[in-house]
Amino acid sequence: MNASPSESEAEEAPDLVCQLDNVQGMVDAFTTVRWKRHQDAVVELSEHGVVLIVEETGCLQAKVYLQRELFVRYEFKGHGRPRFGVSLGLFVDCLNTFSVPGKSSVIEIQYPGPDMQLLVKSVDSLESCIYAEIRTRIPDTVSWDYNFEPAGSTPISFTVKSAALKEAIDDLEWPGSSIQISLQPNPPTVTFRGEGHGDLQIDFTYYVNTDLLVAFQCDRQVSYRYKYKFLRATTSNIPSAVIKDNRGSKLTIGRGGLLKVQHLVSVARPTTSHPRIDSAGYQQPSRIAYIEFFVKPEEDEATIHD
The missing domain is CATH 3.70.10.10 (Proliferating Cell Nuclear Antigen)
Known part of the structure; x- marks a missing residue:
């Protein structure tokens, strides 16, 4: 038939x-x-x-x-x-x-x-x-389930300018080593610390420089270590357009120390409007691609509480 x-x-x-x-x-x-x-x-x-x-x-x-x-x-x-x-x-x-x-x-x-x-x-x-x-292929594996969950009743997160985040991670280059990310609520501070031939530490203090650290949410001290090569992968290819637009990247630490890094990339059509239309206040609705990285912490590191 x-x-x-x-x-x-x-x-x-x-x-x-x-x-x-x-x-x-x-x-x-x-x-x-x-x-x-x-x-x-x-x-x-x-x-x-x-x-x-x-x-x-x-x-x-x-x-x-x-x-x-x-x-x-x-x-x-x-x-x-x-x-x-x-x-x-x-x-x-x-x-x-x-x-x-x-x-x-x-x-x-x-x-x-x-x-x-x-x-x-x-x-x-x-x-x-x-x-x-x-040419495409049949996926040979199923993506691992990151199952990102909050690390408590208050989310542990901070938002930092993408350019500053990339610069900090680039400066902490210790190939084969680890980077410790620590947050403390009082005073609100995020610390990136690398260990290699010496120690290098970069602090983002919320109240001192809100131009770099634009948001901070944390109610207890936490600290986790991440492989440098995995942490660097989250910022190594941030587009120049994101840096130019002065966008921020949000980092959240979930249960077990799972780190989520979020970037926003514009995919809006390049502006071709007549200047008079622009000055009249017309603006194309924002079109954003959401990008998320999930980085597992090193297994031997436990959360540090006050």
Whole structure:
């Protein structure tokens, strides 16, 4: 018995067809979680948007959330949450070919293609059409469940300017060593301390410099150690646009010392409005990609209480 045309069309419909008008924003977001040259990622699709997941040895995990509102077109017809594996470096390099400096390029992304590939093409260029196919694979592992829970009734968190956070971690470079992050409520202070051939300590004091440490929430003294290479991965590729926009990064310590680092990357279309419209107060709604890193502490370190 032959399937009706509507049934066969439904079977062949891709899980996702979406269009994005800021390729550079997507490149920036994905580059933020690329901490080594050869890296695999898992992409998860849903009616709510796209999530890209990268992880290493069960100690470090990063997620990029691209909510459907970031796309100018988002048609999801998949069942459940389809997932596929892809080379992160290849994906970023491919997207880079569609990004033209100073120009707003619109691309269309489709998955899956006839051979389960990821299809990318330009849709707004009159001169030429760029088209790419990226081979995907079936994910061989399931992402570890970080199960992030608050470390008590009061969340332990602080927000620091992204540029200052990156600079502090870069300054604490002790390859193969660990970095101790300590918080104390009185006076409200965050301390990063590295040990190597000597000791290096960087303090962020909330009341002294609120331009750097812009938020602080902690009701007891806590201290955990994290592998330097994993901590550095959370800031090593923060996009220059985030630094330029003077954005902040939020760090939260959950139960057991699990560290969550959150960055915000803009994927808004480059401003092409007439200046008079801008001066009238019109502003494009903020379109932000949410990026989260989860870093497990070293096992031999226990929470220090007052």
